[in-house]
Amino acid sequence: MRLIYGALLLCFASVLAWGSDEERKLEAAFLGRFANYIEWQAKSQEHFIITLIDENPFGTILDKLYVDKRIKGKTVLVRLVTKVEEIGITDLLFITLTTQKERLEAIRYAQEHSILSISEARGFAESGGIIQLNFVDQKIRIKINYDAAMRSHIKIASPLLSVATVLQGGKP
Amino acid sequence: MIFQHLSIRYKLLVLLVSSVALALFISSCLVIAYTQKTQYTHSLNDIEQYTNVMSTNIQASVLFRDEISAKKILSSFENNSHIMSAWVVDEEGKPLSRFNSQVHTAKEVDTLNIELESLLISQKENLFEKQQSYHYTNEHAMAILQPIVYEGSTIGVLVIASDTAQFEMMMYDFITIQFSISLVTLGVIFLLSWWFQKPFITPVISLIETFQNIAKTKNYSTSVALKQHDEFGTLYEHFNSMLVEIKERDERLLHLASTDSLTGLSNRHYAMEMMHTLVAKALRHQGFISVIMLDIDHFKNINDTYGHMAGDEVLRVIAKLIIECAREYDVVARVGGEEFLIVCEGCDDQSLFVIAERIRSTIEAKEIRYETSLIHVTISAGGYVHIPTSHNIEPLLKIADDALYEAKMQGRNCVVIKGSACA
Missing domain, CATH: 3.30.70.270 (Reverse transcriptase/Diguanylate cyclase domain)
Known part of the structure; x- marks a missing residue:
């Protein structure tokens, strides 16, 4: 009986893992797609840099996806850092920090350096992050804090805004 | 043949009017055929413009798989009573959002959508790999299947289908106008023909009347008044000369027949x-x-x-x-x-x-x-x-x-x- 339960649990876990894996791939693709609708302040670095702070939920997905791709005409460089101080120059910051305090620190850094901040954390957009991604019923939902983008000197094109829930003046 | 029994006046009239009618018929047919072709292309171009604009507008929705915004964009067709259906599928061919017209019957729309869905499958290679749009037409509808391309890859296909009512209405109006113009032209030509046949017919009628008069009275002293300076004038001149010759010959014959040649007395x-x-x-x-x-x-x-x-x-x-x-x-x-x-x-x-x-x-x-x-x-x-x-x-x-x-x-x-x- 335990064996059966074990087998069922394994199947359920693998289904969840598969679902999660598909979602990650889609989320990874979205990061690059966002870039097409975003206009940053001019930056002089050679690569388009995607920085992940704290943990890398994508594994090797990002590396594999962008190895031969270009974003904004530049080759893509994926970095992983653990602390805000390590962020340095980047275009896109994917925040997986678990505590609110750390996230706010990362958000502040991103605003000051005109970096597009993205996170899956609940209340991320409301707390000053630019893009919040969530999966609801296996469908991705995008929430954009337009004021935060403006404060970061980042312009977001209307097509992207049209597919997202946009927070403006702290309200959707 | 009734035509053979008509007078030359009506023959000329029939000839002129039928020639013009034939010319009008041929030119109208050619113009209608050309207009039909160009207007059909024009209608398809209209749909193509919709798809071009719409595929750009809906690109983000497809890119981020946002059904709600896709639906919102497609629902803009509610104001166009000729659009039967508009829908978009993602890169795997799965439907993302669909707009179906409320103006057309559900049966019409469903039948068309089934045809278009099967086309989407059969034309998958052309649409997704070759990124070629596909034009579909049948008796009552026309549609365009347009690939939505993002960074060189097809991320979905936009399908817009329209009825042909606008095209049919326009062709109906055009044919009505063309027919009316032809009819008016024919009427004007008829009146002009009636007017212009006079210079040709009057001399002939005058000649015939003179012939009839001579045949009745045997009076060869008659002559036709010479007013024309064309071929009819020449004909009149020769006709009058002939009358003079006939008269002289008759007098000569009468003299020979009634006179004794030796004495000059009557015989x-x-x-x-x-x-x-x-x-x-x-x-x-x-x-x-x-x-x-x-x-x-x-x-x-x-x-x-x-x-x-x-x-x-x-x-x-x-x-x-x-x-x-x-x-x-x-x-x-x-x-x-x-x-x-x-x-x-x-x-x-x-x-x-x-x-x-x-x-x-x-x-x-x-x-x-x-x-x-x-x-x-x-x-x-x-x-x-x-x-x-x-x-x-x-x-x-x-x-x-x-x-x-x-x-x-x-x-x-x-x-x-x-x-x-x-x-």
Whole structure:
């Protein structure tokens, strides 16, 4: 009986893992797609840099996806850092920090350096992050804090805004 | 063939109008065919423009798989009553959002969507890999399947289908206008043809009327008034010349047929015709009709003595003398070798005797010169005065001839007058 339960649990876990894996791939693709609708302040670095702070939920997905791709005409460089101080120059910051305090620190850094901040954390957009991604019923939902983008000197094109829930003046 | 029985006026009219009608029909067909082709392309281009604009607008929705915004974008077609359906599928061909018209019946829309879905499957390679749009048309609808391309990859396909009602309505309007214009043009051409056929027909009609008039009256003195300076003018000129020639020929023939060539007097045939006419006239008016038969005495001796040439000369001189002695309106004819006939209208026995006697005495007194000879001749004359009771002239001639015979019997060179009207 335990064996059966074990087998069922394994199947359920693998289904969840598969679902999660598909979602990650889609989320990874979205990061690059966002870039097409975003206009940053001019930056002089050679690569388009995607920085992940704290943990890398994508594994090797990002590396594999962008190895031969270009974003904004530049080759893509994926970095992983653990602390805000390590962020340095980047275009896109994917925040997986678990505590609110750390996230706010990362958000502040991103605003000051005109970096597009993205996170899956609940209340991320409301707390000053630019893009919040969530999966609801296996469908991705995008929430954009337009004021935060403006404060970061980042312009977001209307097509992207049209597919997202946009927070403006702290309200959707 | 009814056409063959039409007058030239209507033939010309039918020819002109049918030629224009045929030209209008051919040109209208060509214009309609060309317009149909271009308008069909134009309608497809309209849908293509929709798909081009829409595929750009909906790109983000497809890219981020946002059904709600996709639906919002597609629902903009609610204002277009001709769009039957518009839908978008993702890169795997799964439907993302769909708009179905509420104007068209669900059955119509569903049938069309089923066809388009099967097309999407059959054209998958062209749409997703070759990134080629596909145009679909049937009797009632036209559609375009347009790949949505992002960074060189097809991320979905946009399908927009429209009915052909707008196209059909426009073609209906166009054909109605074309037909109306053709009809008005035909009417104008008909009126113009009616007007312009006159210069061609009037001369022909005039010629025909002249022909008919001549045929009826036998009056070849008629001529057609020469107003034209074209081919009709030449025709008229030749026609008038021909009439003059006919008239001259007729006069010549009449002269030859009615005149004695030796003396210039009327011949027997003409005299008989004239007698018939005068008898009829006298019968109508109950007037006198009188004749004198006249014969040269011993004419054979003259021929024998002086020769036939002399005889002919004697006949010519006698004829001339008779003409001089007869009244101006009497008919004088040579009816035989040396026999003459004088027909006198409205002449009683005394007047007839005076005329006959004047002729006889004048000839008796005349000496006819022939070469070196002087020939003396006399004549005998028999007359008959009559109020006719029938058209028959034979009794008249017979009695006059009898009177002449009597004159001969009385010793010649005398006049004997008989008559039913004599006392």
